[in-house]
Amino acid sequence: MTPAKPLAVFFNCLTVLFFLGSGVTIAADTIAAEQLKNYQLGLSDARPAEAVTLAPVIGRWTFAPGSPLTIAHPFEHSKIDVLVGNSQYLDKGTQVATISGPSVSHFYHRLNIIEQEFQVAEQRYQSNQQLFKDNAISAEQWQQTLADFLKLADQYHETQVVAERFQQMGEDRAAFTMPADGIWQLADEPGVLGTVLPKNSLRIGARVPQQLVDHVVALTLSDKQYAVSFRDKNAQNGLVTLWSEPAYDDSWQINQILSVQPSITIEGALHIPAGALTSLAGQPTVFIARNDEFRPVAVDIVAQHSDFYVVVPQQAFDGQLVTESIGALKGIYSDGEQ
Structure with missing residues (x-):
């Protein structure tokens, strides 16, 4: 036949x-x-x-939804020198930019104060917690202690996140390095240095008929199979986007169109x-x-x-x-x- x-x-x-x-x-x-x-x-x-390979569909090599890591910074009116190209793949630890200006020293001075205040608040919290258990202080006093501690804990956490991403290099100078392997993209937004698109969020997305979604187990490209990890919640024009496991190839370009074959199980x-x-x-x-x-x-x-x-x-x-x-x-x- x-x-x-x-x-x-x-x-x-x-x-x-x-x-x-x-x-x-x-x-x-x-x-x-x-x-x-x-x-x-x-x-x-x-x-x-075990699996049946269907006819090719259009796929795209790109970043899965929700994957970019936004790098905010608190250094207002500072000078930013970017050391790498935009949309460039970088290894974890690569220095991306340096920031200089009075706001840098102000941030690290504020960070030091918040750390000291948090240590004092934590000690007061632990002490008053025991006093409250012993009925030595009122419920109102304990509630106020708890509220003060939680407020400082939030501030401490926010500043620690920034401190972990930026390394102080002098009184008024700091540097940002890649927190993970991925693509660096510079942002044109106040208070945001850029975004990091982690390598493990690069995946193949392919749209298949909604009726097939529950049957597709892998996407095949050039005799290599990539298991389906998850899918979009909503369908568009009867099609649902499936996302493969992390996929990477040096010869591919971000947002490159690929011909992939869905593999189904029946x-x-x-x-x-x-x-x-x-x-x-x-x-x-x-x-x-x-x-x-x-x-x-x-x-x-x-x-x-x-x-x-x-x-x-x-x-x-x-x-x-x-x-x-x-x-x-x-x-x-x-x-x-x-």
């Missing part, structure tokens, strides 16, 4: 997924082995199809040799050999390749496939039906 074109296979898969078992029912009459004693019959085992799908498939009453059919008898089993075609098919049987599949003299079997069966 002539191999199906990729697009035809794709829509063939849609048909199977949602109209499985909708073909013509084939009677389960059997043919005795003695009726075929003058024919040479080839037999083969059908093997489970319960009960089997690989069969191309020579085993025939048709009865317009229904794709295979013949099964068991206990010196042959019987037809109707199947639904999931995918078609040059030398094999992926099919789903419509009834029990409990024998070996007949791969030779299929025409003779079909003729004998059809004569018996008349």
